[in-house]
Amino acid sequence: MLHLTECPRDAMQGWPTFIPTPDKTAYLNALLRVGFDTLDFGSFVSPKAIPQLADTAEVLAGLDLSQTRTQLLAIVANLRGAETAAQYPQIRYIGFPLSVSETFQQRNTNKSIAQALDDVAQMQELCARSGQEQVVYLSMGFGNPYNDPWSPEVLGEFTQKLADLKVGIVALSDTIGVSTPATIGPAFRELTAAFPQINFGAHLHTTPDTWREKVQAAYEAGCRRFDGALGGYGGCPMAADQLTGNMPTERLLEFAGAEGVGPQLNQPALAEAMRLNQQIFVGH
Template sequence: MIKLIECPRDAMQGISGFIDTAIKAAYINQLLEVGFHTIDFGSFVSPKAIPQMRDTAEVLEMLDLHHAKSKLLAIVANVRGAEDALHFEEIDFLGFPLSISETFQKRNTNASIAEALKTVESIQNLCESKGKKQVVYLSMGFGNPYGDPYSPELVAEFVEKLAQLQIETVSLSDTIGVATPELIKSLFAIQTQAFPSIEFGAHLHSRPNSIPEKVEAALRGGCLRFDGALKGFGGCPMAKDELVGNMATEVMIESLENQGYILELNRAELAESLKLANFVFNL
């Protein structure tokens, strides 16, 4: 079964002008009507680092979750953020950004890789005590611009460490949009075969015209979990100066259906969500 993870948090976080809390909540409430598996709705991180997400707790209080089938995911960057997020029963998943790149790990969470792995372990223990799940994003998973070591074998070494910590979901992240279809296919094929107990996801940033071939490549590698953002907005503000957008969810949906997958989504609500995205992101 295909799992679609819609990421308004990733779409919003790099925008300099603050989006009103009520507008954020209205947009996420609309997304909850579509039927996505998970909504990556916010983050519990330093407001100095990501000022756009400083109102995540307030947004959560405004969400209508009574009839929602979608689960909620919040990004955290340290143990304190995880503890803050775990105060809310409504949150199902905590996402942590672990990087293959030492340089980017420092830029993104102000910690070394060794320190980040200890944080992953601590968050995993907290999640297990609270009945939550941790999703680890392996950022720079397909290469990086910083000259740090990178290879598919290095990715496998990181996944092995996560498997030892009993992490069940790992999203391979192309933070700056450098992955080729060939690398996407081979990397997912290697990981899914080597670690059958782990669910692997694709969090790929991409130029619009490359989305279909990247989706097909991930599918051929055994990936059934895809992150995206309507209209392809967003990108990581901690990566490069020029943001490479998320995979546009509507294009991913078309690509997946062209591959024969049946997606149980409310099309009318999806159309309304696309209209609201135009307003939220001033497209």
């Protein structure tokens, strides 16, 4: 079975108009009823950086976790954010973007890769104390616009550092929408073979006509953990092609069904979530 992470946080965070807190909460509760494995629901970052998600704590307080198998994931940008997330035991995963591009790491978090790795180490210790699990996203995971080094070997070097810290989940993230089967396949093939103790995920961005080849390449190379967002909203402001966005969850479900590895989801709840999705992203 595929492990599916639904990412409304990624869909919402760059939305140009503020989505009211009750609307966010209702949408997330609908998604919780669907039965995805993980829900990337919000982030604990500076409101100046991402004002759309300044209400994450308030939204979290309104979530009904009583009848769902879905685990919550929150994104953080530094140790301070992780310390905040660790105060909420209902959050299972704490996600941190670690860039394989030195330039982007500096621009995104105002820290060097070495400093970010120090944060990862401290967050790993924090998660061990709080009973949570860290998910490290290797951003710029398929290339970058700065001519910083990239190759499957570079990804392997970063992953070795994470393995040494006992990080158990690593997601390759296509920050700018440049992934192709030619880069996706070798990356996952080499990493899954070299680090069997790590659960590798794919956070891919896509245009409407390239989604299948990307998912197929990752799947055939051993990836079983995929991120998506209903409707494909959000996800890729740096992409050259304006049609590039998050991997649509409905496409992941289509692929999983064809392969016979689809999760058992609550279909009426999924239909209701899609209705609210359109209400939020078309209505606002």
